[in-house]
Amino acid sequence: MTTSRKPAPRRAARVFPDGLKKLFRRWRSRRHPLPDGLWSTVLRTSSYAGALPKPDRARLRELAGRFMETKSFEGARGLTVSETMRARIALHACIPIFNLGLEYYDDWASVVVYPGDFRVHDEYMDELGVVHRETLDLCGLSQTRGPIVLSWEAIRVEDETVTHRNLVIHECAHKLDVLNGNANGFPPLHAGMKPGEWSREFHAAYDRLCSSLRAGVSGRIDAYAGSDPAEFFAVLSETFFTAPRFIAEDFPTVYRQMARFYRQDPFHILPATPA
Numbered sequence: 001m002t003t004s005r006k007p008a009p010r011r012a013a014r015v016f017p018d019g020l021k022k023l024f025r026r027w028r029s030r031r032h033p034l035p036d037g038l039w040s041t042v043l044r045t046s047s048y049a050g051a052l053p054k055p056d057r058a059r060l061r062e063l064a065g066r067f068m069e070t071k072s073f074e075g076a077r078g079l080t081v082s083e084t085m086r087a088r089i090a091l092h093a094c095i096p097i098f099n100l101g102l103e104y105y106d107d108w109a110s111v112v113v114y115p116g117d118f119r120v121h122d123e124y125m126d127e128l129g130v131v132h133r134e135t136l137d138l139c140g141l142s143q144t145r146g147p148i149v150l151s152w153e154a155i156r157v158e159d160e161t162v163t164h165r166n167l168v169i170h171e172c173a174h175k176l177d178v179l180n181g182n183a184n185g186f187p188p189l190h191a192g193m194k195p196g197e198w199s200r201e202f203h204a205a206y207d208r209l210c211s212s213l214r215a216g217v218s219g220r221i222d223a224y225a226g227s228d229p230a231e232f233f234a235v236l237s238e239t240f241f242t243a244p245r246f247i248a249e250d251f252p253t254v255y256r257q258m259a260r261f262y263r264q265d266p267f268h269i270l271p272a273t274p275a
């Protein structure tokens with residue numbers, strides 16, 4: 001009995017397209033702004049994105065790739081923004097707009113990344129017309145029509161499974177909030193959503209959170225949410241995508257409003273966030 005190394009014609013015919021497919025995958029991976037290895041690395045930084053069904057993960061990857069191609073990334077204070085940093089920021093930035101579209105971010109063009117916290121000098125006028133000047137140390141900033149500004153150190157050490165915070169989602173939520181004017185926790189709602197319902201549910205939840213905080217009771221939502229309605233919306237947006245169970249259980253009517261606005265149902269994807 002003899003064996004032959006020569007493949008049978010039928011087998012050769014099947015191997016050729018497989019080889020082509022492999023070549024195509026390699027070529028696509030090299031030209032894609034989010035090649036396979038980089039995508040796997042950054043996907044591990046989001047429980048929600050990692051738990052999405054495979055077709056949704058592929059769509060999120062495409063969206064994040066387009067984000068990387070269309071936004072500029074600038075390192076401040078001598079920081080070099082690596083591909084991994086860009087990819088991680090892009091992934092998290094695209095989670096809130098996953099079912100809205102990249103055009104929701106058309107108003108701004110760049111992401112500025114500082115190595116750590118950064119200092120800003122703010123000036124504002126109060127209701128009595130008195131101008132106040134203050135110096136603030138921040139880890140994130142969202143400028144109306146300007147860039148989002150981030151501390152890489154804050155992102156690097158962030159473990160959303162522990163803190164349920166996500167700086168990039170927070171700043172991006174502010175960007176969505178100001179699409180229809182001031183930052184006030186009232187983003188542009190979709191057709192069929194009722195502005196009165198949104199305001200009523202959010203104000204009731206905000207008042208309840210503030211009352212608890214005043215009574216010295218800290219719940220599962222980060223206390224920074226009690227700063228003002230804009231921060232309430234931004235912090236709740238972080239929690240919506242990192243620990244959706246907290247909002248679904250503590251503020252169920254707000255959860256439903258957010259699910260309609262973001263067109264996502266993270267509690268369905270991540271039901272088992274630990275308490």
Ligand SMILES: [Zn+2]
Binds near residue numbers: 170
């Ligand atoms: Zn904020």
